[in-house]
Amino acid sequence: MNLTLFVWRQGGPSSKGAFEKHELQDVSADSSFLEMLDMLNERLVSQGKAPFAFEHDCREGICGSCSMSINGRPHGPKKLTTACQLHMRTFKDGDTVYIEPFRANGFPVVKDLVVDRSAFDRIQQAGGYVSVNTGAAPEANSIAIEKDFSDEAFDAAACIGCGACVAACPNGSAMLFTAAKVAHLGLLPQGQPERASRVISMVKKMDEEMFGGCTNHGECQEACPKGISIKYITRLNRDFISAHFHKAASIRGKMRAQ
Numbered sequence: 066m067n068l069t070l071f072v073w074r075q076g077g078p079s080s081k082g083a084f085e086k087h088e089l090q091d092v093s094a095d096s097s098f099l100e101m102l103d104m105l106n107e108r109l110v111s112q113g114k115a116p117f118a119f120e121h122d123c124r125e126g127i128c129g130s131c132s133m134s135i136n137g138r139p140h141g142p143k144k145l146t147t148a149c150q151l152h153m154r155t156f157k158d159g160d161t162v163y164i165e166p167f168r169a170n171g172f173p174v175v176k177d178l179v180v181d182r183s184a185f186d187r188i189q190q191a192g193g194y195v196s197v198n199t200g201a202a203p204e205a206n207s208i209a210i211e212k213d214f215s216d217e218a219f220d221a222a223a224c225i226g227c228g229a230c231v232a233a234c235p236n237g238s239a240m241l242f243t244a245a246k247v248a249h250l251g252l253l254p255q256g257q258p259e260r261a262s263r264v265i266s267m268v269k270k271m272d273e274e275m276f277g278g279c280t281n282h283g284e285c286q287e288a289c290p291k292g293i294s295i296k297y298i299t300r301l302n303r304d305f306i307s308a309h310f311h312k313a314a315s316i317r318g319k320m321r322a323q
């Protein structure tokens with residue numbers, strides 16, 4: 066198939082970017098979207114021009130690094146599909162395709178289609194862990210976990226941290242990502258000791274990283290390639306309120322004891 070591509074070209078975080086037009090011929094319908102970009106880059110390199118920078122790693126929908134918007138939608142037109150898992154058969158011969166980086170305050174552009182998503186790492190580092198003693202692996206069945214809870218925790222853990230939720234949200238909010246990470250541990254027995262401090266720290270970090278607030282648009286859930294539900298945002302809000310009650314009660318208790 067033949068395509069007209071408009072690809073975002075931006076030299077660095079402070080340079081002004083713009084779409085660059087390219088005509089690409091003989092793209093196989095069986096190739097993946099990233100293979101199509103490889104093809105474009107090979108052609109540019111053979112002409113002595115700079116290739117477009119874009120991120121990828123697994124190309125299997127696991128790592129979350131292939132973050133880009135295709136025709137205005139994070140990861141493109143196919144639901145529950147990352148850009149690397151999108152195939153060119155989704156498009157028609159003669160189509161025009163716009164490819165640009167994720168747009169959000171919390172994700173500054175590094176170069177072309179690459180954005181800096183390290184804010185997600187810092188949110189995770191603020192509380193997305195459990196403190197346990199290291200040593201021999203414990204017996205897997207020593208802590209019984211109800212099936213409903215383990216299933217729900219697993220669904221939340223499916224988040225690959227790609228940032229599509231942020232790019233899709235008109236407020237650039239990272240609530241779905243943070244909620245998934247908070248719920249993943251908060252639903253399991255191992256996550257209970259730090260449940261209150263986790264939600265407070267992660268929400269605080271999310272705000273510091275310049276992500277917007279959630280106003281229930283629901284675009285995040287539509288764009289999520291892993292189908293993470295906004296019910297986890299409800300859970301996050303509940304945990305956040307109850308963590309503050311616990312904190313206030315514990316301060317009052319300490320004051321009475323003095």
Ligand code: FES
Pocket residue numbers: 120121122123124125126127128129130131147148149150
């Ligand atoms: S490259 Fe890993 S999810 Fe797309």
